[in-house]
Amino acid sequence: HSNRVMWFQDFFPPNMCPINAKDDTFYGIMFDAGSTGTRIHIYTFVQKSPENLLELEGEIFESVKPGLSAYADQPEKEKNMSLRLLDMAIDAVPPHLWKKTPVVLKATAGLRLLSEEKAQALLLEVREVFEESPFLVPEDSVSIMDGSYEGILAWITVNFLTGQLSGQNQHTVGTLDLGGASTQITFLPQFEETLKEAPGDFLTSFEMFNSTYKLYTHSYLGFGLKAARLAILGALNMEAVDGQMFRSSCLPKHLEAEWHFGGVKYRYGGNKEGETGFKPCYLEVLKVVKGKLHQPTEIRGSSFYAFSYYYDRAVDTNLIDYEQGGILEVKDFERKAKEVCDNMERYNSASPFLCMDLTYITALLKEGFGFRDNTLLQLTKKVNNIETSWTLGATFHLLQSLGITY
Ligand SMILES: Nc1nc2c(ncn2[C@@H]2O[C@H](COP(=O)(O)OP(=O)(O)O)[C@@H](O)[C@H]2O)c(=O)[nH]1
Numbered sequence: 001h002s003n004r005v006m007w008f009q010d011f012f013p014p015n016m017c018p019i020n021a022k023d024d025t026f027y028g029i030m031f032d033a034g035s036t037g038t039r040i041h042i043y044t045f046v047q048k049s050p051e052n053l054l055e056l057e058g059e060i061f062e063s064v065k066p067g068l069s070a071y072a073d074q075p076e077k078e079k080n081m082s083l084r085l086l087d088m089a090i091d092a093v094p095p096h097l098w099k100k101t102p103v104v105l106k107a108t109a110g111l112r113l114l115s116e117e118k119a120q121a122l123l124l125e126v127r128e129v130f131e132e133s134p135f136l137v138p139e140d141s142v143s144i145m146d147g148s149y150e151g152i153l154a155w156i157t158v159n160f161l162t163g164q165l166s167g168q169n170q171h172t173v174g175t176l177d178l179g180g181a182s183t184q185i186t187f188l189p190q191f192e193e194t195l196k197e198a199p200g201d202f203l204t205s206f207e208m209f210n211s212t213y214k215l216y217t218h219s220y221l222g223f224g225l226k227a228a229r230l231a232i233l234g235a236l237n238m239e240a241v242d243g244q245m246f247r248s249s250c251l252p253k254h255l256e257a258e259w260h261f262g263g264v265k266y267r268y269g270g271n272k273e274g275e276t277g278f279k280p281c282y283l284e285v286l287k288v289v290k291g292k293l294h295q296p297t298e299i300r301g302s303s304f305y306a307f308s309y310y311y312d313r314a315v316d317t318n319l320i321d322y323e324q325g326g327i328l329e330v331k332d333f334e335r336k337a338k339e340v341c342d343n344m345e346r347y348n349s350a351s352p353f354l355c356m357d358l359t360y361i362t363a364l365l366k367e368g369f370g371f372r373d374n375t376l377l378q379l380t381k382k383v384n385n386i387e388t389s390w391t392l393g394a395t396f397h398l399l400q401s402l403g404i405t406y
């Protein structure tokens with residue numbers, strides 16, 4: 001589309017322009033400012049006829065690292081990054097649709113963890129870039145997203161892409177998202193018991209595609225994979241202690257290194273003298289997880305879609321193929337955790353955190369959410385070539401609220 005020559009555009013008034021005449025293609029631009037990176041998703045939709053629902057035609061996707069929060073102390077440096085990503089949209093969307101194409105950025109856990117002041121300064125930089133762009137900038141186009149929306153919108157994405165939100169027989173699936181700084185669990189309760197047991201703010205009604213869904217969802221801030229590393233090391237919220245070394249039995253014995261997260265530098269290392277391996281590591285990890293999450297009884301028997309770091313770590317350890325994804329049981333993560341943690345020297349070419357990450361995932365699933373060893377997880381990165389991310393659900397919601405659709 002981007003290369004389509006619009007030689008005739010100047011000859012016709014806009015509403016008579018031959019391409020506008022059909023006016024059946026829409027674009028939506030959604031930025032995901034995650035804790036570990038910022039991504040742009042440019043979606044193309046087609047409305048075949050007025051009475052038909054909008055169809056998703058494709059997605060252009062690009063990402064940059066590090067995340068927005070890494071610029072907390074120099075917000076003006078952030079501008080380059082959003083400009084670079086926005087340039088992709090300039091190329092992807094035909095010029096005559098720029099003014100009709102909304103651009104929105106939603107930030108997640110990385111910014112939720114920053115002070116209000118620093119977060120707002122970063123968002124302001126992005127808003128300025130958006131205002132100077134040729135796109136439609138809705139009110140409140142740059143904001144921090146509420147955690148419950150993050151879960152709901154990812155659930156919408158997955159169930160839309162798998163065809164569960166249309167037609168009569170809707171068998172929706174629950175979703176598990178493991179980010180860098182927070183983690184979300186979302187499903188449509190089938191048991192009356194779940195509705196009664198769940199803490200009030202874990203249940204949210206949400207309207208989409210002319211249906212109302214009452215979902216169980218929660219975002220656990222600080223339980224993303226990278227925040228969990230800090231918690232396990234005992235380093236979370238410890239930025240004041242300069243140069244302190246944090247040690248763990250989940251790391252290679254002789255390791256000593258530095259790590260940057262959320263604009264803070266941490267020193268970490270292995271238990272030089274003490275124990276290492278799966279058993280002591282699991283005990284360490286349990287302190288961070290046990291009793292910290294709500295366990296809905298009904299999820300024990302059901303299967304879930306899992307993505308983001310669940311997917312990445314399953315790929316890293318050859319549990320699934322990077323392109324294909326695959327179906328795993330919870331116990332597969334435990335088996336790999338044992339294999340890696342009890343042979344740490346053999347795995348030292350990969351990330352030094354591999355043992356800790358796999359052990360955390362195992363503990364989060366079993367002791368955190370209360371899944372069974374044989375609970376099935378469908379590991380998915382893309383469905384029909386579209387990224388499994390809350391950004392698609394957010395774009396539907398955006399188009400709906402702007403009256404562009406439905
Ligand atoms: N499949 C998929 N995964 C994504 C996408 N964007 C980010 N991720 C994954 O999300 C994880 C990073 O989480 P991030 O969003 O930075 O942290 P959060 O702010 O805590 O959600 C990594 O595993 C990424 O691969 C996407 O568009 N599609």
Ligand SMILES: [Ca+2]
Binds near residue numbers: 034108179180
């Ligand atoms: Ca995320």
